[in-house]
Amino acid sequence: MISSDTLALVTSPVGDQAFRILLLSIGLLLLCVFGFVGASVLLRVKNNRIARQWARLEARWDPVMLDVLSGAAPVDALEALVPREDSGRFVEYLMRYARRIRGAERVLITGLAGPHLYMVSGDLANGNVERRARAAQMLGELGPIRYRSELLGALEDPAPVVVMIAAKALSREYRAGDAPLLIESMSRLSLLTSRLLVAMLHQLGPQSAWAFRQTLADPTQPAKVLAGFNDQTAADIAAAVVDQTDDLDLRVAALQVIERVGTADHLPLARRLIKDAEPAVRGSAVKVLGTHGDEGDIPLLVDALEDPVSWVAIHAAEGLRRGGRAVLEAVAEVRRRRSSVVAREMLFQEDQ
């Protein structure tokens, strides 16, 4: 056993202080534990109460809503069941339908929402990003025409998520005059992937061709977005871009544009690029030939089946598949060749 002198040396006064800190820490942590338990219980009580309220409202609204949608009851019948204090919940309720229905029924839904949306539009100025995003979402779904100016204003929002939601809503209800604003807002969504931007551009439709061509001519814009636009003129611009730039992404994107909207006029370019040093360019050129090529391009595609890069071979096989079974069957016959593997794969897919 250690002597009392030694004990005193190592424990006091540090020991006393440590003991006090320990007790204090335990007390604080116990408070935290009780806080977490209490918060969970309160959350559970609150959520259960909300769930009960929703159940009550749904029981009241659901039957009438179905009658209104089927034309068996007038819109007023549902309106009468929505007291002022339930306006917010009613808009939430309508959102469930708005996302799933189209046509005349959707017009009914937006009509029902109209008198209650004034509460939502105020949230576009809320300090909370998520509240603004939610408001943009609701106005975009339920009142895109009536609240168009508010949504256009939301394109200037400092938060990209609000801009994205507003832009998506406006592109769904596209008006030709909105194109410059929408495309300009896309430059603020630089982190968004090209796929999402392309999807939005498609919603804008062919009327926005001129604005998009400007994007096409500007290589600083996300290159792959170029591939998303199905405009014949875009293919000619893309063909020029392929020869004018060394940027690999841009060259590939431009070839993707040609694959989508190109014509036989663009085949000489693709035939030349099928021997390019860059596999990505070769693969894209092969896709152009597979989509727009003629019988004269079959030997080129068969050669591409032996390309050392699998992607090029796969694209070539897909191109040959579009031209019928005969060539693939002939290639598949010659076993132990790389091209035979991919040819048989395509034939199998064809059989299915």
Added chain:
Amino acid sequence: MVVVARFIWLVNILVLAYFSALAVFYLVSSLLAFRFLRHYTLRLRSLDVDDLLTSGAAPPVSLLVPAFNEELTCVASVQALLTLNYPEYEVVVVNDGSTDGTIPTLIKAFDLVRTTRLPSADIPTQPVRRIYRSQRHVNLWVVDKENGGKSDALNAALNHCRTPVFCTIDADSILESDALLRAIRPFLEDERVVGVGGIVRVVNGSVVEGGRVREVRLPRPWLPLIQVVEYLRAFLSARVAWSELNASLIVSGAFGVFRRDLVVQSGGYATDTVGEDMELVVRLHRSCRSRGFTPRVVFIPDPVAWTECPETVGGLGRQRDRWQRGLLEALWRHRIMLLNPRYGMVGLLAYPYFLFLEGMGPVIETVGYVAFAATLVAGLWNPPFVASFLALAIVVGIALSAAAVALEELTLRRYPRWGDLLRLFAAAALENLGYRQLNQLWRLKGVVSALRGARGWGAQQRRGFGPRSPVL
């Protein structure tokens, strides 16, 4: 004698400092997680995942499913994967040289026929024997290969993956139907995202039918119940916080989504480690940053994969041993990142945390227990001090687990009954009385195994996902 006493005192202080650092980190991470989850749940309401289905923006995805002796579970798992709510995806199951009836079972269940498929990459793997494709589900492929381990199987699947994004999932896990759609969203919202992890939840005790979780219930036995709390703490607190700091070092192998091109460029999964999931993420951070690109590895809590956790002490021990080995192997391999400012928060914060607090934690805690015992024997501390010290350790553990349960209540609320909430809090308390110490012992074993260079996964037992009702 004074020197010995001083030494014991010093060790105790160091251990106390370790506990304090761990507690502070977890409490701060819980606060960060709370902030993120509160915003995220609101944001989920404004960004409807169904939009992705109709917008055409969702990229095609391949689900890579390594399978070794999964005869019991593979059919239900694959059936569930084939009914996911996603516009365009393929399922690539890789049979890693199973010695049971995995392949015949799959052939029979899905009408598989032999075919060919040109590999899109050439990551070295054990030889592929055959490739099958389902005649009933055109998006189902099965690669049958020689045994080479999970990483080797994943690499074989990567070689046959043709989509820009792939998702890994264990053959014994169940993805919720919209999990993929939710997990893909970060890729669309931010070009810098290279990997996304979803939450992995414990399926034990729940009602599973046709490869779907029909009713969520907590497991009756305490061992899996405590693991439910552990998983909540790990995912809803720690991983959320690391994701917020853009310093995630782990995306669970049971459910992770990655960009194919970057993974193939970096050589695929490492086959000489049991922690291939963590190793890949650390390597992606390293390789991307060495090319001047700061990647984002994101964790989000709404895509859910359900997994079966071990129900026996032996099985759990082997799992934790393996996890600890994997952690240390990944960290050792990329030790150049330690405190290296070139790797930002990953090098300066995440790596030191994982090395000193998670990797070496079991060693420090064990030294702490020994020093504590020595202190008692030597009579250096009086009984109230000893009791307080123990109480602190226990209360810290309870607070962290209770915070995780509260975060669950704040976000997804998968356990709707009042009884569930009570049992979760009870598990959060009981976890610290024996289970935690046992866990440290297994992890210490993992440290020793890692130092000895042990390999292999150890035997695993599966119950299967057939119709299963909870024990009432």
